[in-house]
Amino acid sequence: MLSFVARRVAAGVVLLFVISLLSYLLLSIPDLDVGRQLLGSNAPQATVDAKNAELGLDRPVFVQYADWLAHAVRGDFGTSWFTGENVVQALSTRLPVTVSLMLGVTGVTAVLSLLLGVWAGVRRGVADRVVQVLGVLGYALPGFLVTLIIVVVFAVKLRWFPAIGYTDIAESVPGWLSTITLPVASLSVAGVAGVSQQVRGAVIDVLRRDYVRTLRARGLPPSRVLFRHVLRNAAAPALTVLGMQFVGLLGGAVLVEQIFGLPGIGSMTVTYTTRGDIPVIMALVSVTVVGVIAVNLLVDVLIGWLDPKARTA
Amino acid sequence: MSDVENLLAVEDLHVSFPGRGRGRRAARTDVLNGVSLAVRPGETLGLVGGSGSGKTTLGRAILGLVPARSGTITFAGERIDGATPRRRRTLSRDLQVVFQDPYTSLNPSLTIGDTLSEPLLAQGLSRAEARGRVAGLLERVHLPSDSAARLPREFSGGQRQRVAIARALAIGPRLIVCDEPVSALDLTTQQTVLELLLEIQEGTGVSYLFVSHDLAVVRFVSHRVAVIHQGVIVETGDAAEVTERPQHVYTRSLLLAAPVADVAEQRARREAFERERAAG
Amino acid sequence: MSGDGGGRGNNGGKGGGGGNGVLRRVLRNPLGLVSAVVLALIVLAVLFAPLLSPQGPNVASLRDSFGGPTGGHPLGFDSAGRDMVARLLYGGRNTLGGALLALVVALVIGVPSGLLAGYRGGRFDAAASWVVNLVMALPAMVVLLASRAILGPTVWVLMVVLGVLISPSFFRLVRGVVAGVRGELYVDAARVAGLSDARIVARHVLIVVRAPIIIQTALVAGIAIGLQAGLEFLGVGSGSTPTWGAMLNEAFGNIQRAPTMIVWPGLALGLTSASLVLLASALRDALEDRGAPAARRKARRGGSGLVSSELASPELVSPGLVSSEPAPSESVLSESAPSEPAPSGPVSGEVGERAELLSVRGLRVAYDLADGTVKEVVHGVDIDVRAGEIVGLVGESGSGKTQTAFSVLGILPEGGRVAGGSVTVAGTEIVGLDERAHRALRGTVVAYVPQEPMSNLDPSFTIGTQLTEPMRYKLKISRAEARKRALDLLRQVEITDPERVFASYPHQISGGMAQRVLIAGAMSCDPDLLIADEPTTALDVLVQAEVLGLLRRLQRERGMGVLLVTHNLGVVADVCDRVAVMHDGRIVETGTAEQILHAPEEPYTRRLLGAVLDRAPARGAWKGETA
16 A cells, blocks of 8 residues: 555656646747836836846746756745745645635535435435436536526625635634635535535445345345445445545636635636746646645545455555 | 368467556466367367366467467468467458357347348448348348347347357358357257257358357267366367266366256265365 | 448448437437427527627627617617627627537547547557546646636637647546447457457447447536636636626626626526536436346346346236235144155145245235336245255246245345235245334345355455354344354355455455355354355356355255255256246246156246256267368
8 A cells, every 4th residue: 555655646746747847838838028028018128138037037948947846846936927926925825715615615515415425326216306406407507607696696685695705714713604605605516416426326336236135135224234335335436526526626716716706826826827927827736736636646545445455455 | 180180279378368567566367378279170179167267268369369478379271379460350251259148249239130241241242242141141040030120139148149150150150169158048048059059060060169167068069078277178088088987087076066957866976076075 | 451431331320320219319308308409599599690689799889888678689788888689699609619619629639549548458548548647637727727828818729728628538438438348249259250440449339439428528518618608707718709708707797786787698608508418418318228238238147136137038928816815824734844855746736835934925026117117027926945945946037036035035126026925934924024024034034145156245344244244233242252153154164264264355255265155144143044046156166066065064954944046957956855947937836856857747847957958968079071
């Protein structure tokens, strides 16, 4: 198991390197003339050139990347070209917002999907139909449209929650709750819709296995068979989709943070990326890719731990 | 048995499969460890063995579906192990197969007619010619002629196996590898399919390599029987000889382990089996 | 590669025929019909935008900004005084067109590469899968926003990038399906038939991936539209181009001033996306409908006990009326000694006298089918098992023998139920017995040995856990006590290293060993009656002989009654005292093993025995070429 984790981490590092290199190269293709953008169209060419040299943009692109990489591995992501902000500092204030949002969504998704999926898979009939219809509906509407509907209904019309803004958890827990509830709810709709279908499918699949019939024939009560044997065997496919869902959340977070005005890395992405602020974009890409790799690794380790074949190998 | 006489000759064949994992940790599993056998024109060679003995792999190696690691496979005087894909495609004129599972060996979304004309078209016949031959093929395997337009799911296991046999016969092959062709079938169906195979052999002079785990079935259809155990042929001989007076200890235990539908005889077999087991 | 073109053309034609059937089924499904109609209307409206909307989407008059509906402008005006209908129709062109472009790019990249990777495997597969993992690790939104910085605000180019980003979903789908098809015997058969790889892909592989691709396309189209609109909502596109996303953005910005403005673009987007997803789900239903043969195949492999294989048997005309009336229990009279061979005779002879251990009278088993009809698969079966005897229940597939066995255990699969008759186990009537009371009998009074050893052990738990769990629950004994009993049981089923097997997981032991473990599990709570469903069919001949010997020994030692379901008459001769022959849901003949095997009376039994090859002469030696 340890060697498996080590191998996966190594593969993740390679992946991170390749993606960062590709991103840097692609971002450097267009001649954005950052100096000109910063100093305005009236600035003399010499000043613009000096600015570009100051930012290191007069060097060959591979040298620029090597320089970036050398700093990045030491945790130094430089400063934003346009605001002069320290990138690591900017990220460190924004990352907790996004992470708490995503953890909240994953938690809600996991719990609700498990309940709905098991309920539908075991009861079938009406319960099943309900969960399936919910699933299709949750899937059918684009995530940001769901978010808009939620905002319009609960914030604009009913005024139960603030439509915009964010209160830090350290400041006030009820305040944090009231600002995070709608974003979490918005992002959870699609997650619950998708994952509960998978849980349902996995439960039905395991219930049809021969060993479940044999366990019943041994005289064990259905609840025991369900909670001990069926859930254990249905866990791996459910974890897989949950992991995929988490990765998919990153995109949704961008929109949701934008709509709710949450100061997370999603809204940061929108502001900085469109301008071509390479230090910020590279930091964002690195953070998200690390997140994706870490989640995938975690899921794989959990599944491996659940599967005796992998564990005893 | 001289070489010229043999339609198929396998010499010292080794087949192994890559193990799980990558690189050095992947120990290869040896499935066949130097198998030699021969089939003469118009002959049925029965190949008997337990699960994991390598009997199915041997059939697949002859058909080119798994690569040989070493050794030779000679068909009608020509080396065919490691034949090019192009040669393999022309070889299918002479070398055909009937698989065990009649439920997965026919494409569920193709009609019987399409399945049967497939090998004909592959050999360059026109569509009309192929269609014409399909009716004849169905008749050969005693299926109604309107079967051509129907899908496999409308047929029972035994009927599907007849379709599979018809497909194998389509181009008039000289050797058919029958891989457990009746083990998925019911007793009564099994008998009629076996009789069909014999009838076809008498009519066409085709050779069979008949792979099975069932001694009773093998001795019924085979002129000669080869017994395979752990990737090695342990005994070969005429069907009556091998199945009534087995020489090798493995063949003997195989024979004693197979229950017969006769109470007294089975009691004797059971006692002999328990004796052998206690002894060794 | 010759003579190829004609075949493919023809093939395509027939494929279309199959597709039409699916289309009809989709349209018969109300949700499918509605979503198809809605989608068609939206697409038509958007295509004919210039005809439907006299005014261009960018014609603005500030005078009309936020204006309500008027004669020529049924939905009113937006913040810049542009006609909402025109914006919606032209916006749909851009939104749907953009999504379409992304979809085409994703299909063009994902499908061929998936086909190649799935069919060929090897290096290309490894390389392609690595690239796909890379693309999937990319944060799509970040990439899209960054692409905008690089490529400028042209939405069309962004849609190409989006297509690349979503292509892995097609790649993975196609690769998975193709790799599955690749292992099918019919593909091997096609190779042996001399087909080239290209033809095998065209004939056998494409036909299988076609349906999943269509479903996935509808789903991905919905996602692409959502993403496209999302990007536009973020203001990625150029300001003047009308799109639904940009309209939503504008409306959301003015939500306080004109709260209804958000409804129309939201509705357009929601309807389109929902229709696509609903259509995909209707398509899936329609195609799964057709997937019946696959299910049947699985059923056959899983053993003769599953619904579909039993239902595949030809239907019988008249339902069985043999003694559906339960006979009164006469426990005092039927104390027959188990030592002497039980008296037997034709079916009717047993009706009055019921065995104490297991007595089945007039058992009927029926299945409620999906279309609301009921199909009876067992039509009035009588069978008795006394303590200390092994009764063989013999029949071919579809005869209902496994259904009969499952009824006694109360473990009929979904949809199946006992439709009539009486079953008494150790004096307890179990037809109509409530589940809890029936469960109390299982394990301690009646136990089960299944057919497939491997699939009947839970892969996630050790053998030890699986053996001790029912004992601890049923016998209320301590963990240590259960462990001791389990090890003892493993020794009794002739396992040489019980400690090791106790600690092993199912995948670490052989099939023969697993069957011994299952027998030990059945014995664990000292049952009086054992129901063994083809217990040796999946085993090697040598292992079969050992396991049958073991069953016989245990049965004698414990004085158990055994109902042994089998299709093998050799097994009957080996271990059975009495035999019931079953055919098409009925018992056709009952008697001692000697009677049935040596002096059968019914034509069906004779036919069955006639097909046994044991006594057929061996084929003579080869006498040279015959043709």
